[in-house]
Amino acid sequence: MSMTPAAGIGFKPPHFDAAMRSRASGLWFEVHPENYMVDGGPRLAMLDALAERFPLSLHGVSLSLAAADLPDATQLRRLRVLIDRIRPVLVSEHMAWSAWGGRYIPDLLPFPRTHEALEHLVRNVTHTQERLGRRISLENPSHYLRLEGHDWSETDFLAELARRSGCGLLLDINNVYVSAHNLGHDPLDYLDAFPLPAVTEIHLAGHAADDNDATLLIDSHDSAVADSVWSLYDHVLLRGGARPTLIERDGDVPSFATLLTERDRAHALLDVERVAA
Amino acid sequence: MSALARFQAGFAHALHGDVATFAAANQAAFAVYRNTALRACLDALEANYPAVACLVGREWFRAAAAIYVSQSPPRDPRLSDYGDTFASFLAAFEPAGELPYLADVARLDRLWSESLVAADAVTLTAATMVTLEPDAIASLRLRVHPATRSFTSSQPAVSIWEASRAGIAVDAGLVWRAESAIVTRVDHGVRIAPLDVAAVHLLATIDAGASLADAAQSTLSHSPDARIDLLLADLLQAGAFAT
Numbered sequence: 197m198s199m200t201p202a203a204g205i206g207f208k209p210p211h212f213d214a215a216m217r218s219r220a221s222g223l224w225f226e227v228h229p230e231n232y233m234v235d236g237g238p239r240l241a242m243l244d245a246l247a248e249r250f251p252l253s254l255h256g257v258s259l260s261l262a263a264a265d266l267p268d269a270t271q272l273r274r275l276r277v278l279i280d281r282i283r284p285v286l287v288s289e290h291m292a293w294s295a296w297g298g299r300y301i302p303d304l305l306p307f308p309r310t311h312e313a314l315e316h317l318v319r320n321v322t323h324t325q326e327r328l329g330r331r332i333s334l335e336n337p338s339h340y341l342r343l344e345g346h347d348w349s350e351t352d353f354l355a356e357l358a359r360r361s362g363c364g365l366l367l368d369i370n371n372v373y374v375s376a377h378n379l380g381h382d383p384l385d386y387l388d389a390f391p392l393p394a395v396t397e398i399h400l401a402g403h404a405a406d407d408n409d410a411t412l413l414i415d416s417h418d419s420a421v422a423d424s425v426w427s428l429y430d431h432v433l434l435r436g437g438a439r440p441t442l443i444e445r446d447g448d449v450p451s452f453a454t455l456l457t458e459r460d461r462a463h464a465l466l467d468v469e470r471v472a473a
Numbered sequence: 474m475s476a477l478a479r480f481q482a483g484f485a486h487a488l489h490g491d492v493a494t495f496a497a498a499n500q501a502a503f504a505v506y507r508n509t510a511l512r513a514c515l516d517a518l519e520a521n522y523p524a525v526a527c528l529v530g531r532e533w534f535r536a537a538a539a540i541y542v543s544q545s546p547p548r549d550p551r552l553s554d555y556g557d558t559f560a561s562f563l564a565a566f567e568p569a570g571e572l573p574y575l576a577d578v579a580r581l582d583r584l585w586s587e588s589l590v591a592a593d594a595v596t597l598t599a600a601t602m603v604t605l606e607p608d609a610i611a612s613l614r615l616r617v618h619p620a621t622r623s624f625t626s627s628q629p630a631v632s633i634w635e636a637s638r639a640g641i642a643v644d645a646g647l648v649w650r651a652e653s654a655i656v657t658r659v660d661h662g663v664r665i666a667p668l669d670v671a672a673v674h675l676l677a678t679i680d681a682g683a684s685l686a687d688a689a690q691s692t693l694s695h696s697p698d699a700r701i702d703l704l705l706a707d708l709l710q711a712g713a714f715a716t
Contacts, residue, residue, distance in 0.1 A: 230550050235619070236593035238661035258550030264478035271550060296485045300547045302513035303506055305484060313477050340502040378502070408508075409501050 201438040203463035204253065205455050206445055212242055214452035216249060222463060223456075224251040224285070226442050230258050233274040243282060253286035253397065253442070254278065255366075260295035261320045261334065262307050268295060272327045279328060286397055286440065288333040288366045289324070291317070291354070304337055308345040309353045314360075321361040333364035333396045338415035339375035355391035364396035367439075369428050370421070374403050374413045383428055392436030400425060400462060401444040418447030420458060430465065438466045489543070514542040517552035522559060522582045524637035525575060537566060553590070557583065577630035578637065581665065584622040584656045588663045591620035594715035596659065601716065602709060611686040615679050618715040620658035623673045624665075627651050631667060659712040666711055671696035672704040676713060 202222025207215065215225065225246060232243050246252065256275065259267040279287060292304035307313050325331055336354060348356070358365055367390060376383035402419030406412040421443065429441075441462045445455060474482075487498035488507055497503060518538040519526050526534040541562050547555045560583060563569050564576035596618060605613070624631070631652040636643045655668040655676070668676075674695055678688035689701040708714065 231553065233551050234553075234590035237588075237590045237620070237658065239590065241593075241661060264475050264481060293481060294550070296481050298548055299485070300550045301485065301488065301510050302517075302547065302550075302552060303510040305481075305506060307477060307480055310476065312475060316475070316477055340505045341497050341500055343497055406505060408504060412502055412505065414505065 201440045201466050203441045203443065203459045203466060204251075205443050205452075205459050207246065208445075208449050209239070209242060210449070211452040211455070212246070215246065218452075218456065220456060220460070220463075223459070224253065224440070226253040226255050226286075226444075229254045229256050229275055229278050232278055233271075247282040247284075251285045252282055253288065253440075254282075254284045255335075256287075256289045257304065258294055258300065259289045259320075259324060260293045261289055261324065262291055262305075262313065262317055263293035263295055263320070264316055265295065267320055267324055272324065276328055279330070286333065287328065287330060288335060288364075288397060290337060291334045291357075292337050306337060306339060306341060306343060308343050309348040309350060310345060311347050314348065314353060314356060317357055318360045321357065321363050325361070325363065331362060331364060333366045334358075335366040335368050335399065336371055336390075337375070338368075338371040339379050340412060340414075342379060349389065351386060351389035351391065355394070358391060358394040363394075365391065365394045366397045366399060367392075367395045367432065368399035368401070368415075369432060370399065370401040370403055370425050370444075371415055373422070373425050373428060374415045377413045384431065387428060387432055388435070390432075392432070395436060395439050398429070398432065398439045398441040399444055400429060400441060416447060417444050426461075429462070433465060433468075441466060511539065511542065513552065514547060514555065515539060517547075517555045518542070518559060521553065521556050521586055522579055524582050524634045525559075525563070525579045527637040527640055528572065528575065528578060528633070529569075537563070537568070540566075553586070559583070574626070574628040574630045574633055577626040577628060578634045580626075581624055581630060581634045581654070581656075584624055585663050585665065588620045588622055588656045588658050591618075591658065594618050594620075596712045597709065597714035597716045599706065599709045611684065613685045614682065615685065615714045616716075617676065617680040618657065618713060620656075620663075621676070621713045622656040623653070623668065623676050624656060625651070625653040625670060625673055631665070635665070655708070655711045655713060657712040664711070668707065668711070669699075669704060671699040672707055675699075675701070675704050676708055679714075 204224035204226055207225040207227045232240055234240055290304045294301050294305060354365055372383050372386055376386060400421045401417045402421055403413045404416040406414050443455060443459045483495040487495040492498035515535050515538050541559055545558055560576045560579035563579050569575045629647055629649060629652050631654045632647055633643050653668050653670045653673050654665050656665050671692055675688055675692045678691045692699055
């Protein structure tokens with residue numbers, strides 16, 4: 197997939213039949229591996245069938261790489277088993293933490309980008325890549341809080357993490373937009389400072405105003421990709437060239453055909469980039 | 474403790490309400506994290522216990538589930554497996570006292586989930602069994618399919634579960650009696666079928682490693698009127714065993 201970047205869709209089990217019938221060129225799918233870490237049964241069989249027909253990407257949400265502790269050994273083993281089974285073209289995780297004191301907090305939590313945090317992340321990513329026997333990519337987070345004590349800008353921090361651990365980066369442009377809005381900076385400045393050569397995948401998704409605080413934007417994945425995010429995507433393609441791009445949708449999931457139309461828009465933009473290149 | 478570990482501890486405590494010592498938690502936006510984490514847990518429990526949620530209604534379910542989450546937060550990121558102790562929580566949950574069958578319905582929801590993700594194996598059919606010599610059958614040690622579970626309740630929890638899972642009101646003609654069932658996975662679908670309590674005993678004895686003859690004898694000592702051949706046929710029909 198790195199040779200000919202194409203656009204994909206976050207896979208939803210109700211879309212399985214429509215997905216298997218699709219003839220869209222270059223189509224690929226992404227799943228959360230946590231949903232398929234099971235011994236057997238129909239869910240895993242469905243993933244096997246999907247993997248036989250399409251390139252797949254595993255996008256984890258639970259390794260808790262930005263934590264003081266190493267990622268959980270059992271969870272790494274389960275991920276390795278799934279990687280060996282379905283042979284994904286991409287494996288990614290988040291620059292966030294979610295495990296603490298033996299508990300799993302189902303969210304992607306922030307941290308101050310200190311020199312010490314970078315040491316922990318480099319160690320955790322390196323350890324993960326060793327255990328998985330492959331390179332992974334880390335996604336830039338959505339921000340809601342103003343945290344004190346950063347030693348690094350996020351873009352420099354990501355660049356240094358990629359340089360020292362050898363990991364790739366997953367650029368989530370909706371997260372860039374949401375964070376810029378919530379923290380009050382310019383998303384174009386952020387993108388212009390982003391280490392684009394390390395980017396192995398791009399995410400596009402929808403966002404929404406928070407129910408309790410309308411001044412906040414939430415990375416809700418429950419609507420179509422916003423026009424503002426599409427224009428940032430254009431900007432990234434012009435500056436960094438084509439990259440595999442995913443349309444993520446987790447709430448208010450429309451028909452497969454509707455998602456495919458959104459995906460085709462990204463795919464067409466990638467085609468233009470390829471021809472230009 | 475590293476500064477990152479201290480930050481994580483402060484954040485985690487603040488998520489559970491202790492905001493005094495964690496400055497960032499005083500920002501309005503901190504609620505986003507608290508809401509997201511709790512909602513994910515409640516959504517998972519609601520998805521994992523659909524018959525319970527249908528019986529008690531969404532609002533009651535989520536209020537009870539929130540108490541469960543505070544007592545038994547997830548320890549495993551596979552949230553489709555979250556809530557293994559939810560049935561025993563409900564059994565001891567005082568506001569659920571008026572619904573004495575609720576914990577058993579929850580147990581059946583849980584068995585359904587366990588069966589769905591259990592390891593794959595080829596189901597043993599009656600056709601294979603009949604090719605065996607009668608003597609060979611007696612000494613046979615059958616292997617219970619990894620996706621098979623059995624269930625007994627002192628109440629009509631199977632009928633109530635079935636109606637709830639289908640989203641319909643429990644029939645007025647419901648007979649109040651003990652019920653038992655077998656949970657199996659056939660053709661990639663989980664099936665729950667009523668099963669005689671003597672067959673539940675037969676299955677449990679086989680699963681503990683007894684030969685068919687010993688399992689039959691043990692079952693007859695509990696249920697002298699049992700027809701072992703019919704019970705075995707029921708179990709085979711349900712897809713209880715693996716080759």
